[in-house]
Amino acid sequence: MSGAVRRLRCCDGSACRNGGGIALxxxxxxxxxAAGLAEQELVIRAVGCLRLCGRGPLVAADGPGxxxxxxxxxxxxxxxxxxxxxxxxxxxxALAIPAPAHPPQAGPAPGELRLAGARLWGxxxxxxxxxxxxxPPVAPFDPSAPAASAAPAASAAPADPSAPADPSAPVASAAPADPSAxxDPSAPAASxAPADPSAPAASAAPLDPLAPHQLDxxxxxxxxxxxxxLECCGLIDPDSLDDALDHGxxxxxxxxxxxxxxxxxxxEIRASGLRGRGGAGYPTGLKWDTVALQPPxxxxxxxxxxxxxxxAFMDRTVMEGDPHRLLEGLAIAAYAVGAEHGFVYVRAxxxxxxxxxxxxxxxxxxxxxxxxxxxxxxxxxRIALRVGAGAYVCGEETALLHSIEGGRGTPRPRPPYPxxxxxxxxxxLINNVETLAAVPAILRQGGAWYGAIGDPACPGSRGTxxxxxxxxxxxxxxxxxxxxxxxxxxxxxxxxGVVGGAPLKAVQTGGPSGGCIPAARLDTRLDYEAMAGLxxxxxxxxxxxxxPATAMPELARYFMGFCVxxxxxxxxxxxxxxxxxxxxxxxxxxGRGAAGDxxxxxxxxxxxxxxxxxxxxxxxxxxxxxxxxxxxxxxxxACAGGxxxxxxxxxxx
Amino acid sequence: MSVHTLSIDxxxxxxxxxxxxxxxxxGAGIALPTLxxxxxxxxxxxxxxxxxxxxxxxxxxxxxxSAAAEGQVVRTDTAQLRQFRRMAVELFFAEGNHxxxxxxxxxACELQDLAVAxxxxxxxxPARWPRRAVDASHPLFTLDxxxxxxxxxxxxxxxxxxxxxxxxxxxxxxxxxLVAGLDQPWGxxxxxxxxxxxxxxxxxxxxxxxxxxxxxxxxxxxxxxxxQQARQQKLWRNQGEVPP
Numbered sequence: 001m002s003g004a005v006r007r008l009r010c011c012d013g014s015a016c017r018n019g020g021g022i023a024l025x026x027x028x029x030x031x032x033x034a035a036g037l038a039e040q041e042l043v044i045r046a047v048g049c050l051r052l053c054g055r056g057p058l059v060a061a062d063g064p065g066x067x068x069x070x071x072x073x074x075x076x077x078x079x080x081x082x083x084x085x086x087x088x089x090x091x092x093x094a095l096a097i098p099a100p101a102h103p104p105q106a107g108p109a110p111g112e113l114r115l116a117g118a119r120l121w122g123x124x125x126x127x128x129x130x131x132x133x134x135x136p137p138v139a140p141f142d143p144s145a146p147a148a149s150a151a152p153a154a155s156a157a158p159a160d161p162s163a164p165a166d167p168s169a170p171v172a173s174a175a176p177a178d179p180s181a182x183x184d185p186s187a188p189a190a191s192x193a194p195a196d197p198s199a200p201a202a203s204a205a206p207l208d209p210l211a212p213h214q215l216d217x218x219x220x221x222x223x224x225x226x227x228x229x230l231e232c233c234g235l236i237d238p239d240s241l242d243d244a245l246d247h248g249x250x251x252x253x254x255x256x257x258x259x260x261x262x263x264x265x266x267x268e269i270r271a272s273g274l275r276g277r278g279g280a281g282y283p284t285g286l287k288w289d290t291v292a293l294q295p296p297x298x299x300x301x302x303x304x305x306x307x308x309x310x311x312a313f314m315d316r317t318v319m320e321g322d323p324h325r326l327l328e329g330l331a332i333a334a335y336a337v338g339a340e341h342g343f344v345y346v347r348a349x350x351x352x353x354x355x356x357x358x359x360x361x362x363x364x365x366x367x368x369x370x371x372x373x374x375x376x377x378x379x380x381x382r383i384a385l386r387v388g389a390g391a392y393v394c395g396e397e398t399a400l401l402h403s404i405e406g407g408r409g410t411p412r413p414r415p416p417y418p419x420x421x422x423x424x425x426x427x428x429l430i431n432n433v434e435t436l437a438a439v440p441a442i443l444r445q446g447g448a449w450y451g452a453i454g455d456p457a458c459p460g461s462r463g464t465x466x467x468x469x470x471x472x473x474x475x476x477x478x479x480x481x482x483x484x485x486x487x488x489x490x491x492x493x494x495x496x497g498v499v500g501g502a503p504l505k506a507v508q509t510g511g512p513s514g515g516c517i518p519a520a521r522l523d524t525r526l527d528y529e530a531m532a533g534l535x536x537x538x539x540x541x542x543x544x545x546x547x548p549a550t551a552m553p554e555l556a557r558y559f560m561g562f563c564v565x566x567x568x569x570x571x572x573x574x575x576x577x578x579x580x581x582x583x584x585x586x587x588x589x590x591g592r593g594a595a596g597d598x599x600x601x602x603x604x605x606x607x608x609x610x611x612x613x614x615x616x617x618x619x620x621x622x623x624x625x626x627x628x629x630x631x632x633x634x635x636x637x638a639c640a641g642g643x644x645x646x647x648x649x650x651x652x653x
Numbered sequence: 654m655s656v657h658t659l660s661i662d663x664x665x666x667x668x669x670x671x672x673x674x675x676x677x678x679x680g681a682g683i684a685l686p687t688l689x690x691x692x693x694x695x696x697x698x699x700x701x702x703x704x705x706x707x708x709x710x711x712x713x714x715x716x717x718x719s720a721a722a723e724g725q726v727v728r729t730d731t732a733q734l735r736q737f738r739r740m741a742v743e744l745f746f747a748e749g750n751h752x753x754x755x756x757x758x759x760x761a762c763e764l765q766d767l768a769v770a771x772x773x774x775x776x777x778x779p780a781r782w783p784r785r786a787v788d789a790s791h792p793l794f795t796l797d798x799x800x801x802x803x804x805x806x807x808x809x810x811x812x813x814x815x816x817x818x819x820x821x822x823x824x825x826x827x828x829x830x831l832v833a834g835l836d837q838p839w840g841x842x843x844x845x846x847x848x849x850x851x852x853x854x855x856x857x858x859x860x861x862x863x864x865x866x867x868x869x870x871x872x873x874x875x876x877x878x879x880x881q882q883a884r885q886q887k888l889w890r891n892q893g894e895v896p897p
Contacts, residue, residue, distance in 0.1 A: 391825065408822070413698045413718040569803065569822070569829030571699050576744040579827045580778045600777065607740045610712055611701045618712070 007043035008085055009234065011050040011058040013320050014352050015313075015477075019072065021057035027078035028059070035082055042086055048233040048321020050125075052182070052221060053313075054476030060126070060217075060234075061085040067126040070213040071182075080210050125227060125234050126217040182219050182475060182496070221475045221494045226453065228464045229437045230480045233321030238356050241363040244324040250374045252443040253331050257377040265336040266292060269439065271447030273462030277314075278304060278395070278432030279513060279540045280615070281528040287429065290419040291337040294427040299339035302423070302430045303330045304400060305346040305353065308392040309511025310562065312542030314466040315433040317478045319346065319353035322437070323360040327383065329436030331370050332443065334381050337429050342381065345400055347388040357385055392512075392566035393616050397430045399568065410570045411614035432540070434466055455484025458527035465526065465541060469495045471508070472547035481526070488522040491545055498547040506546045506630070510539025512559045512566075513619035515626025516552070535626035537619075552631040553638050557585040559623035567617065574617030577608035581624065593639045602628065659725040674716035674727060675703055683729055686738060686767055688745075688856055689804040690717045693877030694813060700804060702741055702767070705729045713737070739771045747778040748827070750785065750799035751857075757870040758858030764802060781827070788833070790840030793847050794862055796831065801859040803829050807851035814880050819845045831859075850876060 010016075010025040028044050050058040055071030059081060073081060216222075227233070236243045244250075256265055270285030291299060303326060307315040318326055326344070334342050346354050361383060364370060371379030391409040393399045397418050399411040404423060422428025442450045451462045461483035467490060470476050474496030481490060491497065491507055498504050506516040515536035517524055524530050531538045546555070560582040569575045584601050587593050605621035612618045628635060655670040659677065666681040673696070678685050688700040696717040704713035708726040713734065728734070745751075745764060753759050768774075785798035808820040808831070819842050823832040834842035852860045853876040861870050882888075
């Protein structure tokens with residue numbers, strides 16, 4: 001994009017829509033008309049996720065002075081926003097975001113990281129201000145920055161209502177100045193206007209009503225991100241095929257069809273070291289090879305968008321923000337394994353993702369399809385959309401295939417793996433949405449390039465991974481970071497730690513299949529192997545931050561209840577075992593626990609884990625077992641009936 | 654035809670390629686407990702009782718749905734497996750409403766036999782006592798949901814042998830239940846041919862004949878195998894000898 005264009009990018013993802021994004025965009029359009037501006041003078045565009053979901057609705061302004069970002073702007077301030085987007089240009093000033101006036105007073109924030117090497121490439125989410133390096137090093141925090149005090153965490157509630165929230169998390173607006181405030185320190189002082197979008201902001205802000213809403217795009221939350229999968233999310237209009245094409249969509253598919261053999265495509269994927277992003281981490285190149293090398297005959301490809309973990313919204317972000325990237329990845333996968341038919345399977349709870357994908361597929365069909373329309377090739381790929389019916393287990397690949405075939409969403413024993421026998425008996429490639437969305441960038445930059453991203457200390461985890469930060473964290477949203485980063489960097493430096501400055505207790509990763517990583521192990525790297533070693537999993541990318549008020553047995557009960565609800569009922573250990581585990585946890589938590597209950601809990605959890613038919617049942621006890629491992633004291637306390645004076649009792653809540 | 658040789662509980666065993674581990678065990682005279690498996694029906698691996706340990710595998714495998722392979726070292730009777738099986742039987746008893754003394758299948762119930770086999774005299778898990786119904790709308794048969802263990806043998810017998818597919822499973826998790834037709838009373842399902850194969854396939858007393866009282870139930874559980882074999886060998890009453 002050119003720096004000369006002035007435009008407002010309005011986040012049109014689910015979270016920002018829930019925050020009033022549509023009303024704000026309409027108010028902006030009205031304000032533009034009222035200001036007598038032509039469309040080209042100030043482009044107002046709906047884009048995909050701008051990452052900081054907890055502060056939505058987000059609006060980014062691009063202009064000659066660089067990018068600026070606002071969050072939680074009420075529609076009443078639309079005209080101020082339009083004025084801000086055009087005003088500085090009229091004065092001919094370059095909006096340089098000045099370095100903070102004061103050096104940090106209390107040393108670096110906990111876990112603060114200054115990454116000079118984290119340089120963006122390709123399209124850039126934030127346009128640099130003139131005179132700044134394309135990707136400036138992370139600006140130091142300024143705890144004394146004005147206007148920051150009341151703003152930071154007003155909306156740091158979990159984006160996913162089903163995520164376990166910290167019931168007694170302190171009310172953020174009353175919190176003292178937070179050193180990790182995301183409010184732009186360069187914004188003019190604005191007295192004490194609350195950032196709460198529902199509060200009347202205008203009356204309390206005599207100088208600049210927008211100041212409390214202005215966010216700093218150079219905060220580590222943004223600056224430490226390394227967008228690969230999400231490189232165009234937040235830049236392009238997800239409803240516009242032309243916009244996607246302008247940003248390079250389908251160019252790699254064209255290159256594959258005209259210049260590369262399927263084997264050469266698979267070579268690149270294998271060289272990239274990409275592993276499945278849905279949770280299991282199976283090497284993607286190996287999976288593609290397995291499907292491609294099956295005996296001759298038809299093949300199928302499927303994109304798994306049945307993202308059901310509580311607190312996970314990575315795939316939703318991809319599908320809502322850049323549907324064509326997923327479709328291009330799926331089309332390339334189809335070419336690489338020799339399939340001419342594919343499905344995108346999306347859960348019904350993602351209506352906006354479904355709408356966008358449907359629109360994207362219709363736009364492609366209107367041009368004549370993937371091969372003839374987009375690539376000038378007779379290649380006859382057809383992709384259809386399938387919508388789930390609300391069963392979590394359909395994220396499991398064999399259950400998903402049953403669901404696509406119109407059957408009941410129940411898994412079946414593997415082998416045969418879908419790669420050998422899947423849809424209609426044909427070898428079927430199933431990849432997670434995020435895995436497929438990484439493919440176009442890998443082909444453009446080369447597998448070696450992707451394989452070089454990530455920490456050398458974690459040879460098994462290459463490339464970037466999208467995580468969704470939620471729970472008791474200050475900055476709720478979507479982050480894409482290189483693998484191998486310490487968990488602390490994501491949770492504390494980028495996420496700003498726990499709301500209200502409370503100490504962090506644990507981070508729950510991987511949803512009902514994952515586990516808890518206690519605060520003491522926060523320096524664990526984001527690495528498939530390292531996290532599995534702690535009884536957690538890297539998982540699909542959900543990261544729920546837990547504050548001191550969360551009781552671990554309660555958390556285990558929440559996830560066990562989830563598994564009871566979502567068990568398909570096919571195999572006994574998952575159907576009846578999870579019910580008994582949940583009942584045992586109920587007894588413990590309600591102070592009716594008996595001696596030996598803890599041992600029975602562990603014994604039964606081990607049985608369910610070892611003997612269940614599919615991954616859902618096998619991993620259902622993981623949240624219980626990992627909290628038992630790291631927070632056993634809390635269970636012992638519960639066992640002792642509230643356990644006053646129990647020396648082994650857990651940390652105080 | 655190629656043959657695989659493997660070791661089961663230290664005994665060398667030879668089986669035809671493609672045979673399941675369960676068939677290999679039975680061929681070697683090793684009895685594995687099963688509930689959802691019935692000879693003549695497609696295996697599903699749902700009851701998890703026929704689990705065996707195979708060297709080199711992280712988890713135990715369900716023998717009914719795992720193919721025997723060359724050189725496998727299989728163990729069927731470790732302490733761990735015995736513990737898993739006993740817990741599984743306890744879970745079955747805690748999950749439904751199983752009262753042997755008043756059950757039609759008392760004495761002819763696979764679940765009861767299994768409890769005896771694994772030495773289970775009580776369940777350590779509290780009984781759930783679910784509220785379940787009885788469907789007595791069919792003129793010949795009755796379905797007592799209290800005794801159903803969701804093994805899906807009736808479903809597969811009806812679908813695979815009779816071709817009627819009267820039965821299916823509705824709901825999810827612990828609320829799963831057998832449904833006839835489109836969740837109708839069994840007697841109203843026009844597709845039902847009243848062949849009784851589901852009744853003969855049922856391992857417990859969930860499906861029985863109307864006139865049966867406690868302990869009366871004597872199902873022909875080999876009916877599925879006989880029918881399947883007869884079809885494969887094209888043996889019909891008017892064409893040749895009926896298999897025993």
